[in-house]
Amino acid sequence: MLPILFLIPLLLSTTSHASNQDFCVADLTASDTPSGYPCKPAANVTSSDFIYTGLSAPGELIKLINAAVTPAFVGQFPGVNSLGLSAARLDLGPGGVVPLHSHPGASELLIVKSGHITAGFVDSANSVYIATVKTGELFVFPQGLLHFQVAAGKKGAVAFVVFSSTNPGLQILDFALFASSFPTPLISKTTFLDPELIKKLKGVLGGSG
Structure with missing residues (x-):
């Protein structure tokens, strides 16, 4: 019984602290750190910090891959700071591709808005999981x-992705190998x-070495 009574003040203290930290809108004028951006003063936070309109329009397609990825990470959307999530918009023209890549800091959820997208991943046992994902x-x-x-198919596609991190990181395999000085x-x-x-x-991707 005594240990339980001892924990009650600690639990109350933790709950009180959490209630005072409902959010931590990023102060983008400061430097990013491994633990994220510092919080903007609460008095300066407005409703506009919690809405982002940058994914409402298609991104400009990159000719080489006929695709565009428009991020809504903490650097673009300060309201997601410390919340453990972010998003992006994916526009694929006909035959468009996002090459093999990884996000070291997050899992990713793909939500297809229009068209069909063939998507897949390779696990650590080299098993391959591929599916054609349809609208919705x-x-x-x-x-x-x-x-x-x-x-997939002759048309393009549009999707939104959600990440389990405010800054998921990105490494594209082809670019790491052939757009670098490796x-x-x-x-x-x-x-x-x-x-x-x-x-x-x-020569195609601009690497050297």
Whole structure:
């Protein structure tokens, strides 16, 4: 009984602290840190901090992949700071693709708004999970795993994605290999790709080395 009585003040203190910290709107004038942005003073918080309109319009398609990803991370949407979630809009033209990539800091939920998207991921046992996701359907990508999205059929597609982090991070496999200064001999050694093919891909994506 005594240990329980001892915990009551601690629980009350924790509850009181939580009620005073309903949100922490990011102060984007300060520097980001591993624990996130500091909070904007509560007196300066307004309703506009909790709405973001940047996903209402299509993004500009990147010619190489015929796709656009428009983020609503903490840097664009300060109201999500400390809440453990963020979002993005995905626009895919016909044949558009978001190449193999991973988000080290978050799982991802894909919600298809229009069209069909073939989506999939590879797990740590090298099992592959692929599905064609239709309008109104959802697909989930576990945190840190390589995954992709491709417009299915002859039309484009639009989707929204939700992340389990305010800043999920991003590493695109092709760009890491072929848009960087990663030396060609080492890429060949570690991937078993032909050096001439690597040089060709570096020429397309702007890499060196």
